[in-house]
Amino acid sequence: MVVPSPSPSPADKVALRAELRARRREFAASLAPDTRKALEAELTAALEPLLFGASVVAAYQPMKDEISPLGALARAQAMGKDIALPAFAARDSRMTFRSGEASEPGPWGLLQPPLTAPPRQPDLVLLPLVACDRAGNRIGMGQGHYDRALEGLRPTARLVGIGWDFQLLEVAIPADPWDQRLDAFASPAGLKEIARQ
Numbered sequence: 001m002v003v004p005s006p007s008p009s010p011a012d013k014v015a016l017r018a019e020l021r022a023r024r025r026e027f028a029a030s031l032a033p034d035t036r037k038a039l040e041a042e043l044t045a046a047l048e049p050l051l052f053g054a055s056v057v058a059a060y061q062p063m064k065d066e067i068s069p070l071g072a073l074a075r076a077q078a079m080g081k082d083i084a085l086p087a088f089a090a091r092d093s094r095m096t097f098r099s100g101e102a103s104e105p106g107p108w109g110l111l112q113p114p115l116t117a118p119p120r121q122p123d124l125v126l127l128p129l130v131a132c133d134r135a136g137n138r139i140g141m142g143q144g145h146y147d148r149a150l151e152g153l154r155p156t157a158r159l160v161g162i163g164w165d166f167q168l169l170e171v172a173i174p175a176d177p178w179d180q181r182l183d184a185f186a187s188p189a190g191l192k193e194i195a196r197q
């Protein structure tokens with residue numbers, strides 16, 4: 001008898017993270033620079049309508065395999081919005097969002113605003129991700145940085161996961177109790193709103 005496969009168990013989150021990180025690495029390595037630029041421009045276009053309604057837009061300094069949200073951030077800045085980026089005092093400290101240029105090396109290998117820059121409460125957060133599913137469950141880098149930082153921002157902040165098209169999975173991602181669900185996923189293919197359950 002063929003038994004339909006159940007949704008993945010929590011252990012599968014670890015396996016999915018490893019698998020999708022590998023896919024992200026291979027995909028990014030396969031992109032010619034012009035192709036990558038064109039895909040990132042499509043992402044900016046997909047995000048633009050969301051920027052108008054926001055006051056404070058948070059994004060991230062991309063790692064080499066991640067799609068860049070910096071085009072959208074530049075658009076937001078040109079519209080006169082406040083922009084913010086993640087910052088950490090130390091590897092084990094809580095992530096905060098701060099305004100200012102990503103000018104200082106951070107403890108996780110990413111440039112960040114100086115810790116003297118003012119903290120911000122974004123109402124639109126563009127989140128990096130390894131993968132997400134159609135219900136808005138997200139797999140990140142596995143440190144819980146966003147889950148913790150976003151706790152206090154709900155329900156006002158809109159959470160939009162950002163990725164290459166294939167990072168939106170058809171399989172369900174097992175949700176942990178602390179996981180913050182996404183409101184939408186944006187990629188070069190466009191913006192997909194997540195239906196509220």
Ligand SMILES: Nc1nc2c(c(=O)[nH]1)N(C=O)[C@@H](CNc1ccc(C(=O)N[C@@H](CCC(=O)O)C(=O)O)cc1)CN2
Pocket residue numbers: 060061062063066086095107108109110128129140141142143144145146
């Ligand atoms: N571009 C980007 N910025 C981000 C995140 C992210 O996923 N992507 N984060 C999401 O929460 C936060 C930072 N969290 C991170 C958690 C783990 C690793 C990490 O494991 N990086 C390396 C190892 C480098 C190291 O250990 O110093 C790796 O890729 O293996 C990086 C960032 C905030 N900023």
Ligand SMILES: Nc1ncnc2c1ncn2[C@@H]1O[C@H](COP(=O)(O)OP(=O)(O)OP(=O)(O)O)[C@@H](O)[C@H]1O
Pocket residue numbers: 138139140141142143144145146147148151176178179
């Ligand atoms: N709100 C929270 N309070 C306390 N611990 C938390 C909270 N959110 C996450 N954690 C801890 O962080 C760890 C990693 O969580 P998870 O695997 O969901 O990270 P992630 O969403 O993939 O990573 P990131 O947000 O950094 O990209 C979990 O083991 C959990 O114990």
